[in-house]
Amino acid sequence: MTASPFSNTGRWIVWGAFVMALFVAPLLFSSSLSVSMLSQIGVAIVACLSYNMLLGQGGMLSFGHSVYSGLASFVAVHAMLGIADGSFPIPVSLIPLVAGFAGAAFAVVLGYVTTKKAGTPFAMITLGLGELVFAMSLMVPEFFGGEGGVSANRVVGKPFLGITYGPQIQVYYLLAIYTVVCTAAMFAFTRTPLGRMLNAVRDNPERVEFVGYSTQRVRYVSFIIAGFFAGISGGMYALNFEIATAEVVGALRSGGYLLFTFLGGATFFFGPIIGGVLMVLAAVLLSEITKAWQLYLGLVFLFMVMYAPGGIASLVMLNLRVAMHRKLGRLSASYAMLAATGLVMLAGFAALIELVYQLQLGSQQSTKLRFFGLVLDTHSPTSWLGALAVVAVGFAAFEWVRRRFAVLWGQVQGEIEAEAAFKQPNEVPRGTYDSRREGDAAQAAVAGTP
Amino acid sequence: MSTPAAVELKDLRKSFGKTEIIRGTNLVVAPGERVAIIGPNGAGKSTLFNLISGRFGATSGEILLHGKRIDGLLPYEINRLGLARSFQITNIFPRLSVFENLRCGLLWSMGYRYAFWKFLANLKDANARASELLHMIRLDSKRDTLAMNLTYAEQRALEIGITIAGGAGVILLDEPTAGMSKSETTRFIELIREVTAGKTLLTVEHDMGVVFGLADKIAVLVYGEVIAFDTPDAVRANPRVQEAYLGAQTQDSLHADRAAPSPIPPSAREQPVPPGPRSAQG
Numbered sequence: 001m002t003a004s005p006f007s008n009t010g011r012w013i014v015w016g017a018f019v020m021a022l023f024v025a026p027l028l029f030s031s032s033l034s035v036s037m038l039s040q041i042g043v044a045i046v047a048c049l050s051y052n053m054l055l056g057q058g059g060m061l062s063f064g065h066s067v068y069s070g071l072a073s074f075v076a077v078h079a080m081l082g083i084a085d086g087s088f089p090i091p092v093s094l095i096p097l098v099a100g101f102a103g104a105a106f107a108v109v110l111g112y113v114t115t116k117k118a119g120t121p122f123a124m125i126t127l128g129l130g131e132l133v134f135a136m137s138l139m140v141p142e143f144f145g146g147e148g149g150v151s152a153n154r155v156v157g158k159p160f161l162g163i164t165y166g167p168q169i170q171v172y173y174l175l176a177i178y179t180v181v182c183t184a185a186m187f188a189f190t191r192t193p194l195g196r197m198l199n200a201v202r203d204n205p206e207r208v209e210f211v212g213y214s215t216q217r218v219r220y221v222s223f224i225i226a227g228f229f230a231g232i233s234g235g236m237y238a239l240n241f242e243i244a245t246a247e248v249v250g251a252l253r254s255g256g257y258l259l260f261t262f263l264g265g266a267t268f269f270f271g272p273i274i275g276g277v278l279m280v281l282a283a284v285l286l287s288e289i290t291k292a293w294q295l296y297l298g299l300v301f302l303f304m305v306m307y308a309p310g311g312i313a314s315l316v317m318l319n320l321r322v323a324m325h326r327k328l329g330r331l332s333a334s335y336a337m338l339a340a341t342g343l344v345m346l347a348g349f350a351a352l353i354e355l356v357y358q359l360q361l362g363s364q365q366s367t368k369l370r371f372f373g374l375v376l377d378t379h380s381p382t383s384w385l386g387a388l389a390v391v392a393v394g395f396a397a398f399e400w401v402r403r404r405f406a407v408l409w410g411q412v413q414g415e416i417e418a419e420a421a422f423k424q425p426n427e428v429p430r431g432t433y434d435s436r437r438e439g440d441a442a443q444a445a446v447a448g449t450p
Numbered sequence: 451m452s453t454p455a456a457v458e459l460k461d462l463r464k465s466f467g468k469t470e471i472i473r474g475t476n477l478v479v480a481p482g483e484r485v486a487i488i489g490p491n492g493a494g495k496s497t498l499f500n501l502i503s504g505r506f507g508a509t510s511g512e513i514l515l516h517g518k519r520i521d522g523l524l525p526y527e528i529n530r531l532g533l534a535r536s537f538q539i540t541n542i543f544p545r546l547s548v549f550e551n552l553r554c555g556l557l558w559s560m561g562y563r564y565a566f567w568k569f570l571a572n573l574k575d576a577n578a579r580a581s582e583l584l585h586m587i588r589l590d591s592k593r594d595t596l597a598m599n600l601t602y603a604e605q606r607a608l609e610i611g612i613t614i615a616g617g618a619g620v621i622l623l624d625e626p627t628a629g630m631s632k633s634e635t636t637r638f639i640e641l642i643r644e645v646t647a648g649k650t651l652l653t654v655e656h657d658m659g660v661v662f663g664l665a666d667k668i669a670v671l672v673y674g675e676v677i678a679f680d681t682p683d684a685v686r687a688n689p690r691v692q693e694a695y696l697g698a699q700t701q702d703s704l705h706a707d708r709a710a711p712s713p714i715p716p717s718a719r720e721q722p723v724p725p726g727p728r729s730a731q732g
Contacts, residue, residue: 193557193573194566196546200554203543209525210503210535211616212558221564 018183018273022176026169035168036240037284042175043236044279046182048264048272050229051257056266057190058222059202060115061123064130065257067110068103068227070249071133072234074144075102077244080152092157092165096178096235103231107224115219118205130251137246149245152238165239175236182229187269189225198222256283259297263304265311274312292357299349307402325416334405341401345394351376351387454517456481456620456650457502457533462511462521464494464501464674471497473674474511479667481516481619484651486665488658494674495654496538499624502652503535504528515620530558534618538625538654540605542612544598548589551597551608553580555615580615586645587611603634607641614645621646623653627660639663670694 022042026035047069054060076099082088090098114125137144144150155166165171189195197218200208205215238244247253256279264275286293308315322328351371358369359378367378376383457479464472471494479485487495500506502513504525513521520528543551553576560576562568570576584590587607592600597608606626613621626642627635639660642653655661661668661682668685670678672694678685685691 188569189566191569191571192566193562193568193570194564196550196554196570197557197564199546199550200543203545204541207537207541207543207612208554210529211555211612212526212529214524214526217564221566225566 015184019180022179026172032168033284035172037280039168039172039175039240040280040284041277042172042179043233043240044260045179045273045276046229046236047233047257048261048276048279049183049186050226050233051261052266052269052272053186053189053198053222053226053229055258055261056268056271057195057202058198058219060118060219060223061258062114062126062254063123063251063258064126064128064133064254065226065230066249066251066253067126067130067133068106068230069234069237070137070244070253071106072099072103072231073238073244073248074150075099075231076235076238077150077152077242078143080154080156080238080242081150084153084156089157091160092154092239093160093163093174095154095239096175096232099235099238100228100232103234104224104228106231107227111220111223111227115216115223118201118215118219126254127251130249130254133249134246134251137249144246145244147246149243149247151243154239154242171240175240178232178236182232183273186229190269194218194221194225259301263301263311265313265315267310268313268317271311271313278312290354291361292353295353295357296350299353321416322412325412325419327412327415330412331405331408334401334408337401338398338405341394341398343394345391345398347372348387348390348392348394351383351390355383355387453481455479455514456483456516457652458512458514458517459498459502460512460514462498462501462513463509464497464506465509470509471674472501472508475671475674475676477669477676477679479650479652481650482648484646484664484666485653485669486661486667487652487654487669487671488656488661489671492673493671495671496624498671499535499622499652499654503533503622526558529616529618532618533620533622534613534616535622536609536613536624536626538628540602540609542597542605542608544596546597547594548597548600548608549580549584549593552583552611552615553577555612556580556583556617559616559618583611583615587641603630603638606630606638610642610645614649618649620650621652623651625654625656627655627657635660 025038029035029038047065050069051062051065054062054065076095079088079090079095079098080092083090083092110129114122114129117125138146154171155164163170165174197208197213201213201215201218208215208218234248237248260275260279260282261272262275263278264273265271282293282297286296290296304311310318319328322331354369354371355376355378358367358376369376369378376387455478457477459475459477462472462475463470475494475498477485487498489495497506501508501521504520504523504527508521511521512519515528515531515533518531520531520533523531543554546554553570556576556579557563560573560579562573562576584593587610589600589604589607589611592604597605600608606629610623610626613623623642623646627638630638635657642651643664651664653664655664665682667680668678668682669676670685670688670691677694678688678691680688
């Protein structure tokens with residue numbers, strides 16, 4: 001506790017692995033699509049982490065976080081235009097930083113209103129502000145460029161050490177550096193007086209008022225800092241795509257931040273990193289596989305909220321704990337069965353989704369569609385009933401397996417608790433700012449018990 | 451009158467709608483004094499605490515802390531002036547560790563405010579003070595336990611720890627021993643006495659054993675008015691108090707007002723309470 005926060009060996013390994021992964025990734029996946037996706041992943045990671053400062057650490061459910069990343073994207077594009085015409089002579093590498101300060105400035109103004117309230121009123125105000133800014137983006141074409149948005153060229157100004165940011169790979173490494181620095185800075189924030197008081201405000205705002213802190217001020221300052229990092233992600237976006245359109249301040253993007261931060265795991269610092277990766281994979285790859293990708297996404301989201309509300313990060317941490325106690329082997333058979341029955345259920349759902357999609361959008365051409373080697377027909381009751389039957393069978397089998405798994409999981413956790421009671425209480429992995437905090441709730445969630 | 455009273459209430463009133471809960475309360479608590487506020491359920495004890503600590507605004511009247519008016523200030527402003535309170539229902543940070551709970555309680559008073567450019571781990575004075583508090587409330591072994599996983603008595607101790615963490619000179623404890631067993635209560639009183647040594651203490655308490663053991667003075671609050679404010683012995687002997695509050699009980703079983711006939715309408719207050727043995731008193 002008294003040592004420097006970055007001195008822990010395990011933490012060095014994790015951070016080293018994170019930096020290495022970002023450095024090596026474009027060497028392993030070197031196609032232009034891969035490098036473009038990797039760049040977007042960097043942007044998404046910073047965005048989701050900044051969103052989680054509000055959601056996971058401050059208990060603030062924002063529906064309008066894209067306001068700050070999006071407005072900053074516009075500022076960044078204008079700054080790039082400024083570099084081009086010589087009116088704003090700064091190095092292109094600093095564009096995300098400029099956007100960061102823009103994001104913070106917007107948060108200073110809009111956040112003042114937003115953070116006056118907490119809970120549901122807070123959520124409503126963010127929703128309203130989001131709509132307001134989106135509507136404004138179409139009304140003020142001088143700044144927002146109307147329907148077409150504003151575009152700029154990132155290959156401007158003097159090259160620095162031969163770096164022009166013409167090739168995508170150069171942009172990727174710049175974004176990777178920003179990603180690492182921002183991630184480290186946001187992690188550091190969780191270890192500061194304000195970061196801790198933000199957790200306290202999330203846990204029990206009333207008590208905070210009686211230990212000398214204004215909850216409003218804690219939320220407000222944190223909101224500005226979150227706005228700063230959201231702004232940086234907006235600047236990274238602008239540098240990557242060289243364009244900002246009304247979509248970047250839209251509700252859909254805000255919803256994406258919320259959804260993927262939650263999927264990744266809001267209760268752990270690294271959860272949103274997973275969420276950011278998934279966000280890009282879903283938007284780029286899943287959309288290649290099926291046009292109905294957002295339906296699948298909704299399904300996954302629903303499933304996670306029901307069975308693992310701690311997100312993927314909590315699943316990882318819980319299983320890591322089981323593995324450290326050498327009990328993962330006992331669960332492996334159950335996991336295999338869960339996966340198998342889950343896949344059956346998913347196959348049934350997928351067939352239904354594709355049938356519906358074909359009926360809605362593809363019916364002009366044909367009523368038939370190919371699905372994993374089968375030919376399904378939207379006009380044939382057999383196809384519909386067959387798909388429904390697969391779902392029903394899959395669901396029944398899944399529930400049967402899950403209940404047995406829940407019992408087994410409870411046993412294993414009980415044994416681990418008993419073992420831990422003999423040792424020091426710090427056996428649990430400590431890689432995150434609150435890895436132990438969520439243990440109980442998440443365990444119960446995974447086991448499917450209230 | 452050279453040193454002002456630690457806490458002074460002047461004709462304090464509070465109404466909720468048409469119901470007046472606090473009806474012109476006057477009270478002067480000298481620095482370093484330990485005052486217990488007793489009274490039947492619904493007498494307005496907790497409301498009084500909520501007024502003093504700024505949780506509710508007063509309808510009229512004045513509240514002074516060391517001679518400075520604090521009515522109308524917000525809870526955190528009052529806290530910064532040196533008044534801290536605990537709550538009747540445990541009010542801690544459930545998802546933070548015991549140590550973090552205590553540290554959150556003292557960060558402001560040590561001047562760290564909204565700092566996001568300093569690492570908590572490097573705040574030597576704050577960490578040392580939090581460890582010291584941890585020891586004082588006898589929770590050293592639970593340092594890294596989440597507050598929500600503590601036993602009830604441990605949570606009550608943590609509640610006191612958070613309250614005193616900021617070093618406030620005036621401490622308000624709202625039923626600190628509520629819901630505790632007899633043996634836990636005895637130990638807990640020791641703890642309270644220890645951690646509030648040298649401070650001005652106001653406490654709401656139901657357990658008469660606790661009241662007589664802890665307080666220098668007792669204020670009896672009945673239907674929003676202080677009907678007596680004196681030493682424990684004098685209060686015990688006060689006929690008005692006996693009539694209004696202690697009436698139905700013998701001295702030896704003066705054990706909270708749970709058994710007392712509390713729902714007396716205000717208009718009936720002047721009438722004698724149901725007859726009971728009073729011979730044992732005096």
